[in-house]
Amino acid sequence: MSDYTFRFSKSDRRLVAILIVIPMVLLFIGVYGGLMQTLFRAGIIQSDPFVGGDYYKGLTFHGVLNAIVFTTFFAVAFGNALIPYSLKMHLNTKIAWTSGILMLVGSVMAAIVILIGEATVLYTFYPPLKAHPLFYIGLTLLVVGSWVASANWVPLYLRWRRENEGKKTPLAVVGIFTTFIVWFIATLAVAVEILFMLLPWSLGWVDEINVMLARTLFWFFGHPLVYFWLLPAYVMYYVFMPKLAGGKLYSDMAGRLVFMMFIVFSIPVGTHHQYMDPAISSQWKLLHGIFTFAVALPSLITAFTLAASLEHAGKLRGAKGLFGWMWKLPYFKKENWFFAYLITGLIIFIFGGIGGIINASYQLNTVIHNTAWVPGHFHLTVAGPVMLAFLGGSLYMVGQFMNKTIRLKTWAMIAPYVYTIGLLIMSYGLKIGGLMGMPRRTNTGASYANPDSVLYQADWMPYIDLTVLGGSIMFIGIVIYIISFFTTVFSKSEVPEEDAVVTFPISESLHDEPATWLRNFKPYIIIAIILIVLSYTPVIYDVLQATYGGSLPYSPDSPVPLR
Amino acid sequence: MDKSEKLALGLSGLLLVLFFGAIMYAAVAKDIDVPTCITDMDPFVTDTLFQTGPDTYELQMVARMWAFQPSTVRLPVGSTVDLYVTSQDIIHGFKVEQHNINLMAVPGAINYMRVTFNKPGEFMYACHEFCGAAHHTMAGRFIIEENDEVTEMIGGSL
């Protein structure tokens, strides 16, 4: 039953392929930027050998292309693939293409202004640093495109519900809608920030901007953004991984509960990125901290459910004893290369999760806020489980949607392990450096890591060198992946075009309870809105009444305002 | 939900409650808190340091592209400083090494934390928010002296 195929139209298949292949090129530029950063930071290079420009231009395209562009495209492509597949219905092709074109035009626009050095504002684009207006317009088109794509799925879902009364919505569909419900609510805030504050100000229509307000709106978006990254990976963990491991999902209800909890708690938590900010009372920061702990619960449930599913799979493969299952999983089977991407991500996520709880812990944040610890942490989340699941998913989907067999499977299987080793080394270097006081977003190579500088910090050097080592290994991992990816993309199809069908490894569940209280998004969306209003009204009030004056725009190159 | 799931859920909840209890303990019993909203202070544009008691000082610090004012602060061991930070242009960040003090310097707002220097030495503060082309050169230091009563501020107006 779970192993069925679905026939997409040729145009729908081509769209999914484009939404994966073009962003993969952008991702490679972004990852190249990451490697250069590690070299800059150690003082090995002083300017970018290929793209030109300084550390901060590279850091901007690294953050924007990897964490915003690539991830958004993947989530949309994943939805365009899995929603029709799971519901066995066809998308409106015109709307799907419109959304894809909006996203592509927007991303390319933003990428160009970054690469010509007109938008060196990093991926958080905090004012009063000002980017070229096309940067803001490009990001807006990307977001609007993703809204259009998800709106296209809604009629299919509603029709399916009407035609299948009493049946459970497939878990993949619940997960993807959860992803985009969180995304939609979150991006409303950043849309307000961009359209009503940043864009008119960057065009010169208004002179001044309230920096704290813009920052607060950004983080309203910024935290749920991390769940927008994580949730498609969760869908793969719950829906694909048990099957790939040779077992079943331990509990279907746990998956549904987890998704609903993310809708409720993903958003009223953004102020935990502003623990060290002025103009927000500490009691509201604490409230956001409490909700942040609440949103850790679904991840703990996930850890349990996935481990239980893998244990079940291991036992089916003949494992004995308490931990025997761990040794029976298909880690290094080249035919099962997809499993490697998911299991490495899960192992990394143990460290990512622990780091996240540390960051969330209110006063403890004083120790690590904005130090190198922070990129050390989030490479273990977004550049770990998220990136690996997305890479695995991308390779799987180009195979399915371009009607190709995967080539160089051994390369594809080995890439995530190489990447993981590099990642653990790099993150260790960044995290320990951070605890010693090394700031993030800083070209240490030109000061703190330069023996000729008065600011030289000899005791940071071993950790800066570890990030070079780790970063280089990560880069090699990505190169191995890219080779297998493009070899597959440019290979000849073995199956005639007319017979092209798509399949996904959908797991069955071991425990399948009715869980009628988890079948409808509406109550959870309502609770989410109530919590958002309760948690953000006092924060916005504080910001408005404790700030004074507005800010003129600045370029990163001069201490004199631009107007 | 089977028995092991209930157990896992219960233990997870317990773990989070425990962590959260530790936070509340630190906040209430140890009085360790994060910065809060400052409304009873007039905006300042120049830096000042003055003594407010036998071992207590008030320091108003201004961050700008690309320097902290003051860039060096000399204080005797055991000093407690009420530290106010703001920015004159764009966003900067301020953290003193080996001390639990970490503040964003945002234009249009005043940030505050109290810090006590219990051991002698030099403690750097490096700007930790990207603030433009020379961000990596923006740093300063506290010099905490064992013996005498010197207080001094360099690189700003005293």
Ligand code: HEM
């Ligand atoms: C070869 C692989 C990679 C290397 C060597 C690398 C290296 C780095 C380094 C050293 C930093 C710290 C910069 C600083 O704070 O000064 C950084 C920042 C960052 N990386 Fe990566 N990275 C890699 C891959 C990725 C991937 C796959 C993602 C994402 C999805 C990612 C997302 C980010 C983000 C969002 C930042 C923060 C940018 C900012 O602070 O504005 N990185 N990376």
Ligand SMILES: [Cu+2]
């Ligand atoms: Cu967050």
Ligand SMILES: [Cu+2]
């Ligand atoms: Cu700075």
